[in-house]
Amino acid sequence: MTQKRPSSRTARVEVAGLALVAAAALSACGLVSTEPAGGETDDVLEIASPTVINSLDPVEDGSWPSQLGYGELLMRANDDGTVEPWLLQDLNKLSDTKWKLELRPGIKFHNGDELDASALADALNHHLKESAAFKAMLPGAKAEADGDLSVELLTRNPVSDIPELLADPYMFPVYDSSAVEDSDDKDDLLSAGIYTGPYIVKKLGNREMSLKKNPSHWGPERRTKSVIIKFIKDEQARVFAVQNGEADIARIPPTEAARTLRGRSDAFFKAADHGTLMTRLVMNLREDLTSDKQVRKAISLGINYSEIASSVVEKGTYDEAQGMYPTMLPFALKNQRTNRGLAERVLDDGGWKKDQTGARKKDGKELEISLLTYPLQPDYAQMAVAIQSQLKPLGIRVTIRQVDDIKAAMQTQDDWNLAIWGEGTVNYSFDPNPRLRIHELSDGEYNYGGINDARLDKLINEVAREGNESIRHETLKRIQQIVIEEEAYEAFVGVKKWNYIVSAAWKDFRPTTNALLVETATRSL
Amino acid sequence: MTVIQAVLRGILTLFVASVFIWSLVLLAPGDPADRVLNARGILEPHPSQVTQVREELGLAGQPHERYLEWVGSAVRGNFGASWVTGRPVAEEFFQRLPASARLTVAAIVIPLVFALALALLSALFRDRWPDAVSRGVSVLLNVVPSFIIGVALLDIVVVRLGQGQVMADGTWGTVLLPALALSAGPAAVWSRILRASLLEANGSAFVRLSRARGATRLRQVVSHGIRNALTPFLTVIGVGVAGLLGGAPIIESVFSWPGVGLYTVEAIVARDLPVIQTFVLFAAILFIGVSILVDLLVRRIDPRVAPSRGGMQRRRAVLRQLDENRGVR
Numbered sequence: 128m129t130q131k132r133p134s135s136r137t138a139r140v141e142v143a144g145l146a147l148v149a150a151a152a153l154s155a156c157g158l159v160s161t162e163p164a165g166g167e168t169d170d171v172l173e174i175a176s177p178t179v180i181n182s183l184d185p186v187e188d189g190s191w192p193s194q195l196g197y198g199e200l201l202m203r204a205n206d207d208g209t210v211e212p213w214l215l216q217d218l219n220k221l222s223d224t225k226w227k228l229e230l231r232p233g234i235k236f237h238n239g240d241e242l243d244a245s246a247l248a249d250a251l252n253h254h255l256k257e258s259a260a261f262k263a264m265l266p267g268a269k270a271e272a273d274g275d276l277s278v279e280l281l282t283r284n285p286v287s288d289i290p291e292l293l294a295d296p297y298m299f300p301v302y303d304s305s306a307v308e309d310s311d312d313k314d315d316l317l318s319a320g321i322y323t324g325p326y327i328v329k330k331l332g333n334r335e336m337s338l339k340k341n342p343s344h345w346g347p348e349r350r351t352k353s354v355i356i357k358f359i360k361d362e363q364a365r366v367f368a369v370q371n372g373e374a375d376i377a378r379i380p381p382t383e384a385a386r387t388l389r390g391r392s393d394a395f396f397k398a399a400d401h402g403t404l405m406t407r408l409v410m411n412l413r414e415d416l417t418s419d420k421q422v423r424k425a426i427s428l429g430i431n432y433s434e435i436a437s438s439v440v441e442k443g444t445y446d447e448a449q450g451m452y453p454t455m456l457p458f459a460l461k462n463q464r465t466n467r468g469l470a471e472r473v474l475d476d477g478g479w480k481k482d483q484t485g486a487r488k489k490d491g492k493e494l495e496i497s498l499l500t501y502p503l504q505p506d507y508a509q510m511a512v513a514i515q516s517q518l519k520p521l522g523i524r525v526t527i528r529q530v531d532d533i534k535a536a537m538q539t540q541d542d543w544n545l546a547i548w549g550e551g552t553v554n555y556s557f558d559p560n561p562r563l564r565i566h567e568l569s570d571g572e573y574n575y576g577g578i579n580d581a582r583l584d585k586l587i588n589e590v591a592r593e594g595n596e597s598i599r600h601e602t603l604k605r606i607q608q609i610v611i612e613e614e615a616y617e618a619f620v621g622v623k624k625w626n627y628i629v630s631a632a633w634k635d636f637r638p639t640t641n642a643l644l645v646e647t648a649t650r651s652l
Numbered sequence: 653m654t655v656i657q658a659v660l661r662g663i664l665t666l667f668v669a670s671v672f673i674w675s676l677v678l679l680a681p682g683d684p685a686d687r688v689l690n691a692r693g694i695l696e697p698h699p700s701q702v703t704q705v706r707e708e709l710g711l712a713g714q715p716h717e718r719y720l721e722w723v724g725s726a727v728r729g730n731f732g733a734s735w736v737t738g739r740p741v742a743e744e745f746f747q748r749l750p751a752s753a754r755l756t757v758a759a760i761v762i763p764l765v766f767a768l769a770l771a772l773l774s775a776l777f778r779d780r781w782p783d784a785v786s787r788g789v790s791v792l793l794n795v796v797p798s799f800i801i802g803v804a805l806l807d808i809v810v811v812r813l814g815q816g817q818v819m820a821d822g823t824w825g826t827v828l829l830p831a832l833a834l835s836a837g838p839a840a841v842w843s844r845i846l847r848a849s850l851l852e853a854n855g856s857a858f859v860r861l862s863r864a865r866g867a868t869r870l871r872q873v874v875s876h877g878i879r880n881a882l883t884p885f886l887t888v889i890g891v892g893v894a895g896l897l898g899g900a901p902i903i904e905s906v907f908s909w910p911g912v913g914l915y916t917v918e919a920i921v922a923r924d925l926p927v928i929q930t931f932v933l934f935a936a937i938l939f940i941g942v943s944i945l946v947d948l949l950v951r952r953i954d955p956r957v958a959p960s961r962g963g964m965q966r967r968r969a970v971l972r973q974l975d976e977n978r979g980v981r
Contacts, residue, residue: 175819179918181737190694263700297694313738333744334819334910357819360905360914363803368818370811393811535683550696565699572699 170352172633172648175365175374179358180336182313183321183328185302186257192300196354196645197237197338198322199301201228202294204556204641206400208456210294214242214301214323216276218293220594223285230276234345236303237327238320244272246303251280253304261298264561285592287599291558296642325349326645334358349649369394369628376636376648377628382506384628385441395629399638401455402446402622403557406510407566409537409546409617412577416496417544421477422523423615426496426545428470429521430514432463435621439513440506444626448619451552451607452559455640458600460607463619470521479522487522495524496544501533507547510620514545537575546575547620555642559603563587567610578616583609658947662940669936674719674929687923688735708735722929731933732926736919741926745912745934751822752900752911758824758831759896760889763839770839771846775873778851786843794840798899802833802906822910830907834899838892845888849881856880883954890946894939 174195182188185198192198203213212218217229234242251270254261267283280289292298306319317331325346326338336356340349357374359365365377366384370393385396410417410426417423436447452459479487479494487494500511508529515525528543530536537546550566550573553559565571568587569579586606593599610616627644629636639647685705689697725732731741770786777783809829810816820826850873853859859876867875897913901920904913912931919927 187738259700259704260698263698333748333915334821334908357908359819359908360917361908364806364818364906364908367806367811371814371818373818532683532686534686561698 171355172351172353172376172645173355173357173374174644175357175359175368175377177358177360177362177365177379179333180331180356183316183319183331184313185300185307185321186254187313189254189258189300189302190297192302192322192324193296193646194642194644195336195338195356196326196649197324197328199324200294200296200299201301202290202556203643204291204294206639206641208453208557208640210290210556213294215293218290220289221279223592223594224282226280226282226289227273228270228278228280230278231345232276234323235343236306236320236323237341238303238306239343240303240306242301242303242323244274244276244278246305247301248272248278250302250304251278251299253307254299258299264292264298285594287591287593288558288560291554291556291560294556295554295558297555325649326354347650351649354645354649366394366628369630372630375630375633376644378644380626380628382441382444382626385443385626388628393631395631395634396443396626397629397636397638398443398624398626399640400624401453401640402624403453403455403551403553403640404549404623404625405448405451405453405552406445406507406620406623407546407548407550407552407617408514408620409548409576410615411537411544411546411575412579412616414541414544416494419477420614421473421479422494422496425470425474425477425479425521426518426523427463427611427615427618428466428473429518429523430618430620431465431517432620433465434517435510435513439509440621443624444506445621445623448621451610451617451619452603453553453557453622453640456553456557456559458559458603460604460611462607462611467521474521474523481522485520485522486524493524494522495526497526497528497542499533499536499543499546500527500529501531501536501547502529503533504549506621506623507549510547514620534573534575549623552619560591563590563606567606567616576616580609580614580616655944655948658944662944665940666933666936670723670929670933671719674715674722684735684923684925687921690922722926726930726933731930734919734927735924736922736927741930744915745927745930748910748912748915751909752904752913754822754824754827755830755834755900755904755909755911755913756893756896758827759835759838760893762831763835763842763892764889766835766839767842767846770843771850772873774843774847775850775854775877776869786847790840790843792840793836794844796836798833798837799902799906801836802830802903805829805833806906819908820910826907830903830909833906834896834903837899838895842885842888842892846881846885849884850877853877853880883950886946886950886953890942893942894935897935897938 180188180191180195183192185192193200199214201213201215202210202218204210214231214234215228216231217227219227219229221227228247230242230244230247236242240246248270255265255268255270256262265282265286269281271279271281273279286292301323302321303319306321307316310316310319317328320327325341325344326349327341328336329339330337335358338354338356340352357368359368359374362379362381365374366380366388368374369377370391380396385398388394388396408430410423412418432449433447436445446453448463449461450459450463454461474487474494478489480489481487498511498514500507502508511527515527518525525545533546533548536543537548550562552562552566554561564587565573567578567583568574569581569584583606586602586609589602590599590606593602611618625638625640625642627636627638633648636648641647683702683706685702686697688705689701694701722732729742731745733739734741734744737744770790774783774786806818806829810818816829817826820830854873854877859872862872862876900911900913901917902913903909904911905917908914912934916927916931918924919931
């Protein structure tokens, strides 16, 4: 059979066909927008953030004002883990149940009203009534004005951590409660000017929030005239937005950006000096294998925490977990260590003997444990695999199970031994008390591992009440000894750092260990 | 099947779909209150906050009661309030609908143009290099997931070449890149279907007759081939449009496209049930509506499948005739 040679007519048709394709492609390309990318000027700070801010409601969306520069707190957390007055001039403890809050003079809400003692007392009482979290931390508390700028905060029980609670962005943003009560709905809050921050919210949509500098702000001069928060859901798109000049800083970037941006000149990965966001390894004390203290200790001793921080997750995004708390905190003990030889001995002493295959068995039962992880935090999948491979030489076989909702899985399922969970051990003002009460207290709401230790309960209650800082720190150290060294109730896998992607213009931005992004960025450049 | 029958069937499908999707959402693990708090930026909520939100959401009622209540309200145009924003879902949803409509229109037009061009190339130059290139492009577009194409387009076109924006604003000026990412899969499938139909039509008796009468190859394909390929192609496009809607949330999320897809992704993350239900209902209505429309169009275009009295007998005769035509080839 002979192949028919294409005629010149066929060739013309070929050319016409190709031209058709090319024309289609070109016409499509004509749709490409040639508008310049988002305005990059020194006057505007543009932040790419994943979360849409729905309202300015201080109860429902009250964690944002201090983080994004339109609100402030009474106290502020420092980089070294201490707290200092912010809108307050002074905070003094008058007795175990009475604190005196002294306001700075000359602070005004965005609506022009003065923040005086009466306004602050009203706001505190409003928040104590409406905010479930604040009410839970200070049950039965009330505030009373005591002079022009002085407020007394009265608590039902002794509370040791009032300074830290008032420095937590998730607790009490200072706001004009009378203006909130006068607003008919959440949309009215935009014009009500309820906050005091260096920037005023001018527009809030479902794509971005824009803020202008507050000309009558009491504090230091700000570096940019305005701030725009762009809501970009996709984490990679936030990185691209910085690279393309549409944003100056990207919040919560993918940690692999630490590697992929290395050597680039259009965007930089920036991490805080210290890790503060602890990742827990919850051990299920209700399950047969992990109810065995020897097994828990061997797991804790067998994990190589240094390796996880240095080579399992992206370098520079985590600190090694050396204990229950970030090491910069004055009460933190470095009592979590890797000792594989000791781990082997602990298992041998506990009757867990290795067979020919290297697996450990006791009474015919193999030491095979399940480890839960969840997709919301991709780093945890890598950590889980690392734990699996690190425990294997000890004779502990780990099965990894990914669940959609880690809390629900721990709460409702019985057949798990370990769970990686990104619930820190301190809040955003480095206060250990709230987390101890819900995680390690016997009846704590998030005590999914089933810790039930009268010694711990007593110590945790002492931490909540004890006003003397050095005694409080000693009590916290004792708690750490019990949790890690004596009982191995939990282990701590890594300490994540706050990290951001910044543009070349913001290369000098230095992330802090608190969550106050705009406050830090507009002061520090 | 009459139009009324088609509509009744659509309503029944809609009912079954809504019950099914509702049940899936209820069975999904996790506490909606937790997700709602996470969506408000509270990543590690205090247990008391979780309890408070659970009460706010009214999660105490029986599922079937809540479902019936929702259906009743939806029929009156009330889809409830978003658990996250507290605003009426209908208002937020329809605010975002024009942007999604723009993206969908672009994502239909672009693959149509590409599919037509690729299929014509293949049909005109069967088993030669343009055909091979066309098929290769189709396979490539079909196997690469749309979100990968989206991220690659952002990286190459926007970041490296400096064209367009990462944060698309939902206007026609920024629609090209998300539409390209969204339509790559359909373009591949449509071009292959169209190619197969054109080649089949090329072998039919009427095209051979046309060729014998001296018609050019281009005319044979365009005048006879495309017309005859239209019936299966329209059906595939109908399914494809529904597929576009399914893929839109991911692409809208990658390009920050301010449409209902992105809104739904945020709702899914936050377990914002009223929004998810509205999206599902909308998707089901659209799917059913497009199916009915395609059905009617096909019957209008192709008399062989038009209903008539004694339709079954006549349809069998038409099918017999078609078989004979194929046999002639």
